[in-house]
Structures are given as C-alpha cells and as structure tokens.
Amino acid sequence: MIPAEDLQCLKVIALRGGCKGPVFVSSQSIGEMLEISQQTASRRLKGLESQGLITRTIAADGQHVTINASGEEELQKEYQDYCRIFSERNKGYILNGMVVSGIGEGKYYMSLEPYRQQFKTHLGFEPYPGTLNIRLSSSSRPVRKKIDALDWIRIKGFSTDGRTFGDAKCLPCRIGTIPCGIVMPGRTHYPEDIIEVIAAVALRRKLGVEDTDTVTVEVGQ
Numbered sequence: 001m002i003p004a005e006d007l008q009c010l011k012v013i014a015l016r017g018g019c020k021g022p023v024f025v026s027s028q029s030i031g032e033m034l035e036i037s038q039q040t041a042s043r044r045l046k047g048l049e050s051q052g053l054i055t056r057t058i059a060a061d062g063q064h065v066t067i068n069a070s071g072e073e074e075l076q077k078e079y080q081d082y083c084r085i086f087s088e089r090n091k092g093y094i095l096n097g098m099v100v101s102g103i104g105e106g107k108y109y110m111s112l113e114p115y116r117q118q119f120k121t122h123l124g125f126e127p128y129p130g131t132l133n134i135r136l137s138s139s140s141r142p143v144r145k146k147i148d149a150l151d152w153i154r155i156k157g158f159s160t161d162g163r164t165f166g167d168a169k170c171l172p173c174r175i176g177t178i179p180c181g182i183v184m185p186g187r188t189h190y191p192e193d194i195i196e197v198i199a200a201v202a203l204r205r206k207l208g209v210e211d212t213d214t215v216t217v218e219v220g221q
C-alpha cells in the first residue's frame with residue numbers, strides 16, 4: 001500500500017486522463033487540486049516517479065505524466081475498496097432469532113487471553129466472557145448463508161499447555177445500539193442455525209432477555 005497522499009496525487013493525474021497516456025500537468029496545478037503548495041506537489045510527483053508509479057517527461061513549463069501499470073494497480077485497489085463499501089451485498093443484513101442456552105463452553109473459550117486480545121484489537125471492545133446463543137428463525141437462515149460471503153475477521157488459534165485451540169472468525173454487528181460481534185468457531189458442535197454473539201457487556205442482562213425471547217442482530221451499515 002502506498003501513502004494516502006501519493007494515492008491522492010495519482011488520482012488527480014488519472015482524472016486528467018493520465019491512465020490513458022501522457023497528460024500535461026504543472027506542479028502548480030497539481031498543488032491547487034490537492035490544496036498543497038507547489039513545492040510539495042513537485043516533491044510528490046518526483047516521489048511517484050521514483051516509486052515507478054508514473055513516468056515523466058519534463059517540458060519548459062510543466063511536465064507530461066503517464067500513470068504506469070503499477071500506479072494504475074494502486075488506484076484499482078482503492079476502487080475495489082470503495083466498491084466493497086458501497087456495493088449492495090454489503091448494505092446490511094438482519095438476523096432474527098431466539099435466545100437459547102448452551103452448556104457454558106462459550107464462557108470458557110471467551111476467557112482465554114489470546115482470543116480476548118484479538119477480539120479487543122479487531123472489535124474495539126473487551127469482550128464479556130460468554131456468548132449469547134441465538135437460534136435463527138427460518139427466514140433468517142438464508143441471510144446467515146449470505147453473510148458467510150462477507151469479510152470476516154480471522155481470529156487465530158493457538159496452543160497452550162499441550163492443547164490446541166482452533167481458529168475462529170468474527171463479524172462486527174449490532175443488537176440495538178450495542179456493538180457486538182458474531183463469532184464462528186472453526187470447531188463447534190453447533191448447527192448452522194445457531195449463532196454466537198459477543199459484546200463488551202453481558203447481553204442477556206443488558207437486553208433483559210432469557211431463553212425463547214427474540215432478538216435482532218444487524219450486520220453492516
């Protein structure tokens with residue numbers, strides 16, 4: 001990944017047509033478009049050139065710039081990110097289901113420090129040791145399949161005291177206004193229609209729910 005300011009510079013050159021062939025630019029005009037000084041713009045162009053992202057031919061009052069294949073690739077990557085952000089499939093999913101009890105194993109796994117650390121890093125909260133199990137309604141089961149295709153965060157497994165703990169994956173979500181995460185352990189005895197949700201708080205208590213009560217989990221948006 002290249003620095004954000006280089007990407008911005010590539011973008012303005014591309015907007016002038018720099019992906020198609022040489023375009024005439026001056027560091028003054030680039031500076032104006034990026035709201036930076038002419039000197040900074042000039043340095044940035046040199047930087048792009050030395051990274052092989054553009055090719056320049058200096059003219060009397062400016063330069064002819066072409067974006068190279070590697071420069072175009074950087075712009076493509078950024079474009080892909082925006083496609084993901086705005087694409088329909090990422091527009092938000094609703095999962096409805098009923099609270100069910102487990103046998104308390106979630107509490108054990110969620111107390112293990114290596115898992116906790118990773119959840120904290122990726123979800124931004126210290127998870128409460130325990131998982132809220134939700135049995136999805138029949139109409140939410142197809143939605144559960146769709147969310148499989150989203151970008152889940154990988155939670156890495158580890159070994160300790162001669163025991164191995166498996167990988168899990170995690171997807172940020174919300175119940176009401178509470179930031180949560182759906183956790184899918186790689187090794188689980190649960191069928192596909194049960195999801196496990198974690199949060200910084202004890203969800204049962206916070207939501208005032210018990211077995212058979214319904215809850216709604218929102219993913220995305």
Ligand SMILES: Cc1cc2nc3c(=O)[nH]c(=O)nc-3n(C[C@H](O)[C@H](O)[C@H](O)COP(=O)(O)O)c2cc1C
Pocket residue numbers: 101102103104105106107109110115131133164165166167168183185186187188189190196
């Ligand atoms: C972060 C995390 C990691 C897990 N890793 C494992 C594992 O390595 N091996 C395993 O048999 N189960 C693992 N589990 C799954 C539990 O066996 C089980 O499916 C689940 O957490 C049941 O919790 P409950 O009894 O409270 O409903 C993991 C669960 C979580 C939340």
